[in-house]
Amino acid sequence: MPDRRRSRRKPPQRHEANLNTPGNGQTNLDKWLASGNDPVPPVVEEPFELGVEHEIEGGNVLIEKQQVEKNPVLQAQKLIRDAIEKSKDEQDQAIFGSCIHIILERDLILIAKTSFGKSIILQAVSFLLAKSVTLVVLPLNRIGVEQTSYILNIGGRPYFLNAETFSSELLKEIQAGEFSRVLLSPELAISDKFRLTATNLAFPD
Known part of the structure; x- marks a missing residue:
């Protein structure tokens, strides 16, 4: 499916992940990303649309939308779930927050001890971002x-x-x-x- 792109003026300090399943409005995945509370993502049964923001000249933001199929989503979810089951509360927050930061293309520095689960972050996000x-x-x-x-x-x-x-x-x-x-x-x-x-x-x- 070809990417659909549109350009708009960048609002101050506004970042969002646009993850709507076409035709169904807000999904469980939308609510999960917005809440920031539950470290365990919901099961995604259908492909969903992921919007990634890119800053361009003139202070504008280009939103690139791409369709993420079910299998990559399930792979990423399994990695995150497996890591969360073995981790503590602070690890839950770090893994969850880091994944969201990377998807939104924010700068991220995570300093953590050996066996903390740092590699899970980049492995899960890599499944979700096509052409990366x-x-x-x-x-x-x-x-x-x-x-x-x-x-x-x-x-x-x-x-x-x-x-x-x-x-x-x-x-x-x-x-x-x-x-x-x-x-x-x-x-x-x-x-x-x-x-x-x-x-x-x-x-x-």
């Missing part, structure tokens, strides 16, 4: 191998980019949107070749 690539910067190759295996198991399309796999051909595949997550070291992330790739992504229609 999640870059995961990791300090150790061992973590990259573990995360690649985990992402494959949950249905993602990861690639662990390191000194042994780095090539011009591989960068073209990343640029074409062949992978949903790219895991790499800090050194590769700041390299000139990868920076050029990451800033010129071209997704197929």
Whole structure:
């Protein structure tokens, strides 16, 4: 389904996620996002429309609407539910709030201890945002191998980019949107070749 776009003047300090199922008005998912209280999302039985705001020139905001099918929604929900079942109250709030911040394209810094569940945030959001690539910067190759295996198991399309796999051909595949997550070291992330790739992504229609 082609994206429907419209431009409007940006109201002061206004952010929202427009998640209405066509023809049905406000859904349970709308109420869940608006409430901010219940950390467990409702089950979504039908595709829904996700509106993502992009700030453009002149202070305007472009709202890009995309249809999110049932399967990616259920995958994201399962990840969030599994994390919440194992977490404490502060973790619930951090995971929930961080997901919403990223969907709304707000800047986010989350500092948390090991095994807090930080990776759940980016994995869940990656399922919901079509035509996006999640870059995961990791300090150790061992973590990259573990995360690649985990992402494959949950249905993602990861690639662990390191000194042994780095090539011009591989960068073209990343640029074409062949992978949903790219895991790499800090050194590769700041390299000139990868920076050029990451800033010129071209997704197929």
